[in-house]
Amino acid sequence: MQWLFNLPTAIWRRLLLILQGLWALIWLIAAGIGALLGKGGTIGSRLGAAIGGPEGQRKVFAVLRLFQPNLVIKRKVIASYPNNGVTAIATRHTDVTDILTRDADFGVVYGPRMEMITGGENFFLGMQDTPRYTRDTSNMRLVVRRDDVPTIVTPYVSTAAAEIVAMVPGKIDVPQALTQPVAAGLLDRYFGTPGPSQAAIAEWTTLLFWYLFIDLQADPDLDARAQAAAASFRDWMDGHIAARRKGRKTDDVLGRCLAMGSAEMPGMSDRDIRNNLIGLLIGELPTLSATANLALDELLDRPHQFAAACAAARSGDDATLAAYVFEALRFRPLNPVVYRRAMRDTSIAAGTLRRRKIVKDSIVMASNLSAMFDPLAVPDAPSFRTDRPWETYMLWGYGMHACFGAHINRAVLPAMLKPLLAQPNLRRAEGERGQIDKAGTPFPQHFHLEFDT
Template identity: 45%
Template sequence: AMRKVVRREDLPALGQQAEAMAESIVAAAPGRIEVVDTLVRRVTFSVLGDYFGVPDPAGGDLRVWGTRLFEFQFVGSMSDMELRAEVDQIAPALRTHIQNEISRRRGDPGKDDILSRCLAEQKAGTDGFSDDQIRTSLMGFIVGGPPQPPMVVPQALEQLLRRPEALAGAQAAARADDDDLLWRYVQEAMRFDPLAPGLPRNVLTDWTLAKGTRRERRIPAGSTVMAAFASAMKDPRRVADPNRFDPDRPASDYIHFGYDLHQCFGIHINRATLHRMLKPLLKRANLRRAQGRRGRLHKNGPFAASLTVTFD
């Protein structure tokens, strides 16, 4: 149902909004900026929250709510009682917040966004747009979407900073407003530190992998297997010279967003916005790491936590 209201023709405006907000943040910075929270997280939640039609809740922070729910769903543990207690409060609060927005906007749809389009479909009697279905979809968008760019975009910048020639190429693309080339630089940087290095999956029945080959392996039911995206994108049997930074690689060398039935719903939004968030920063002269620990990418588990850069 959501494919009726999340439209490809929205992508140019989303890219422009991401770049414009990033430019305003970078322009206001005194030659120094923390990339994860101050830049990417602010841009992502502001632009996408506005697009979805889900504003910040009164007395809450959508950035915190979405990120903590993402952490619990994708990397959390049921044994982490502190996180569980937090999400037990956040989840119903977000659900109530979105339902309140649905009720408020029904009488006054206002601007064109995902929520207003959903309500128009509901009014027209289209299947898949009950209040429950709209609320569930918007919750999924908030939890599964905006928390991810603040993880992977700083990681991509870190990889560029490690490679002066690649950084210079990305900066030249940014300054030339060559967004297609800039995307290829960011996509290639992501290959060296992808958002999801691998996805664990539970084996439901006994299975033989690569049967009849020397790689044949029996996997018993109850096992956990890892679909290792990071190593797959560096497999020399499939990827030419995998340790070389090459922004002109074929699309088949990348599996950042999955394929077919498992392809990320937000692939096109990501491809329209991720590089545009970095573009204003990459345009700055003498872009470099801040001195000391702040100038290195720090992670909290799988999450990028901080990376500070300076520029002239």
């Protein structure tokens, strides 16, 4: 009889799905009319500006969840990785999580570009569920330890961020002065890989993250820049590993890797260490800096929630502060979709009316952004709430290939932002300076805030 008690909830959630989809459709129609009648630029550019942002994306996904939850189009959306020119877009929570856990059906695509970066070897992010994947991830979990987060990672980030904020005179360019330096410092203090300079390691990791995950159209100019950055990264890392072998022993990630290599553990040669660390560093610095700025920007757009987050920072209520940061990122994730390639002919949502056949080598885009707003799975999804269980958030992927450093991100982001949010009368700088400037990249490069001193 349990189904009888669950029936009202199921009906209510279906009703919400319909209402949200219809409201989003009206919003999109209005945006289209506004773009048609607007001035400046082309109709396409005006429409892109209207619906290309986070709110517009959420509206598009709400319409798809209602009318076409698993959309299949005969269009090559991704040119940077091999595929057959067919693209599927999954929007409902159930289907998104299903796709991201069926690794034999929907495989990761990053291998070819990962091999370019390392000079011929794949990194476990680009591997299927193979013995080598298990070996490499197991090795790296022995050196990137969960218990390091409260004892090493969070104390460093908290101290570094507080020192930076204490030195600025009431004005700060957040990416350049705070988030990138703290993330780069973590590469030095914890990973043992500072790079030849903070600017160099930030440039390499940011460019290569862009190349791996965001360059969907295979831009030849970006390809050339990425190849140059990868070669420089490899050369520096090879030299740094050699120097560390000759130097004093240090208990950081690289030091632990070298100790395992000296013990002749399989998969821990100096070349293996170099490749695994390059892969991890590419995912660390750009992700931490970008998501911190996106969360901050989203909070600033919500005065009530922003004030509450600032109050939590000032009172030292870390749990509440973290809840505000991650709920903000639910509205503004760094990547709104995770893409895979069909390894064989298969289907999505088998046994349902929304079932779709997926042909081998099709690209499947599973929208984690849409999944986090699916009213069938997330209660009161459109509202900003800080009482959601952690499992609600799909900010760094899902399943076997979820972000390796997700536990680091979860601790670092609130700690990095806390000293800044604690400042009195924190606010945007006037004009365009107070808005995120990506400076021709996919990531926040400038974001000017002010506060009273």
